[in-house]
Amino acid sequence: xxxxxxxxxxxxxxxxxxxxxxxxxxxxxxxxxxxxxxxxxxxxxxxxxxxxxxxxxxxxxxxxxxxxxxxxxxxxxxxxxxxxxxxxxxxxxxxxxxxxxxxxxxxxxxxxxxxxxxxxxxxxxxxxxxxxxxxxxxxxxxxxxxxxxxxxxxxxxxxxxxxxxxxxxxxxxxxxxxxxxxxxxxxxxxxxxxxxxxxxxxxxxxxxxxxxxxxxxxxxxxxxxxxxxxxxxxxxxxxxxxxxxxxxxxxxxxxxxxxxxxxxxxxxxxxxxxxxxxxxxxxxxxx
Amino acid sequence: xxxxxxxxxxxxxxxxxxxxxxxxxxxxxxxxxxxxxxxxxxxxxxxxxxxxxxxxxxxxxxxxxxxxxxxxxxxxxxxxxxxxxxxxxxxxxxxxxxxxxxxxxxxxxxxxxxxxxxxxxxxxxxxxxxxxxxxxxxxxxxxxxxxxxxxxxxxxxxxxxx
Numbered sequence: 001x002x003x004x005x006x007x008x009x010x011x012x013x014x015x016x017x018x019x020x021x022x023x024x025x026x027x028x029x030x031x032x033x034x035x036x037x038x039x040x041x042x043x044x045x046x047x048x049x050x051x052x053x054x055x056x057x058x059x060x061x062x063x064x065x066x067x068x069x070x071x072x073x074x075x076x077x078x079x080x081x082x083x084x085x086x087x088x089x090x091x092x093x094x095x096x097x098x099x100x101x102x103x104x105x106x107x108x109x110x111x112x113x114x115x116x117x118x119x120x121x122x123x124x125x126x127x128x129x130x131x132x133x134x135x136x137x138x139x140x141x142x143x144x145x146x147x148x149x150x151x152x153x154x155x156x157x158x159x160x161x162x163x164x165x166x167x168x169x170x171x172x173x174x175x176x177x178x179x180x181x182x183x184x185x186x187x188x189x190x191x192x193x194x195x196x197x198x199x200x201x202x203x204x205x206x207x208x209x210x211x212x213x214x215x216x217x218x219x220x221x222x223x224x225x226x227x228x229x230x231x232x233x234x235x236x237x238x239x240x241x242x243x244x245x246x247x248x249x250x251x252x253x254x255x256x257x258x259x260x261x262x263x264x265x266x267x268x269x270x271x272x273x274x275x276x277x278x279x280x281x282x283x284x285x286x287x
Numbered sequence: 288x289x290x291x292x293x294x295x296x297x298x299x300x301x302x303x304x305x306x307x308x309x310x311x312x313x314x315x316x317x318x319x320x321x322x323x324x325x326x327x328x329x330x331x332x333x334x335x336x337x338x339x340x341x342x343x344x345x346x347x348x349x350x351x352x353x354x355x356x357x358x359x360x361x362x363x364x365x366x367x368x369x370x371x372x373x374x375x376x377x378x379x380x381x382x383x384x385x386x387x388x389x390x391x392x393x394x395x396x397x398x399x400x401x402x403x404x405x406x407x408x409x410x411x412x413x414x415x416x417x418x419x420x421x422x423x424x425x426x427x428x429x430x431x432x433x434x435x436x437x438x439x440x441x442x443x444x445x446x447x448x449x
Binding site: 036088105106107161162165174175188234237238240241242244245247248249251252254262263264266268269270273275276 | 295310314316337338341342354357388390393444
């Protein structure tokens with residue numbers, strides 16, 4: 001099959017993306033440090049007035065039903081948690097990337113944001129069942145960014161997506177990711193990885209973006225994190241929160257059982273908790 | 288045309304002319320659809336999990352989320368519109384219950400949802416007349432009240448009648 005997506009055009013599209021603000025980048029770097037404190041996050045947010053304003057707006061939204069308005073960033077952060085701040089910072093710094101329609105996937109405007117937010121919350125829920133120590137909020141951040149490559153890839157993928165479904169139905173490829181590779185010569189995880197490099201994101205987040213469909217390919221020390229996001233992505237698709245025509249068209253990697261104790265009962269509990277928190281988070285993050 | 292859109296864990300029934308009952312993006316969730324050919328009433332519940340015993344508090348808050356509580360509540364809604372309380376004569380259709388590719392049993396919530404719904408229906412001597420369940424694609428489903436026509440759709444795969 002001829003490789004028809006022009007990778008140079010993809011690279012140019014990525015290079016045109018605005019860089020993350022220094023505070024957003026610092027925030028993602030701090031979150032990626034396993035021994036960081038909430039105070040470290042406060043110290044970044046309080047010097048970014050726009051971010052501070054968005055965080056205060058979110059915490060005082062009707063969703064949280066606070067009796068008294070919160071006006072300090074310290075209190076706001078301890079109330080809504082660093083994951084909400086990450087969501088706001090990512091949303092602020094990615095402009096329309098998350099909200100535009102995903103043409104190639106037949107995803108509607110906002111589908112990518114909803115899928116990634118749901119996956120983020122689900123990844124964090126998965127991480128609660130880790131057999132070892134785990135940074136729950138890093139799993140959240142990884143989940144939030146894992147599919148960012150689709151925001152650029154979708155436009156290039158548009159003309160091949162129908163063929164991808166036929167390839168899957170006819171058993172010519174194992175899953176949607178393989179169809180992307182076969183038809184386009186590159187896939188959304190590779191595009192996402194290039195975006196993460198452009199933004200200078202931490203290595204752990206780059207690994208999540210690149211390997212979330214094949215977590216065993218990540219370096220060993222990052223595999224628990226990548227598996228958490230792999231499963232968070234699966235849970236999101238199972239809950240009907242997909243990015244369009246590729247929903248559920250990926251393989252589950254059973255290697256997760258090395259890192260997580262999951263049973264049908266706690267998976268059900270996870271689905272319930274994720275959906276509940278998602279509804280709340282989505283409402284509080286509406287700008 | 289008035290439209291009832293059911294979210295995850297919602298249930299409802301209608302029999303007003305021109306009405307439409309619809310739910311989006313089922314994933315592993317299942318839409319159980321009840322049709323009463325005598326009254327033209329249409330009911331639907333969007334079930335996400337098979338068994339409410341995992342969380343009693345949430346079962347009280349959102350009973351329609353669970354197959355074991357959602358089905359009885361849907362039957363009650365249908366009874367309010369004139370259908371027999373025992374479900375006799377109702378036509379049942381099921382849509383959804385998909386799974387990720389190469390799933391294992393732990394992740395096969397879709398199959399467990401379908402089985403839980405069927406188990407409840409069997410207790411009433413009911414069974415689905417038609418079903419579009421399983422597979423690896425998320426479905427949206429709508430039912431026209433006047434005709435009882437059930438239309439299933441999926442991004443990239445078009446739409447079809449069940």
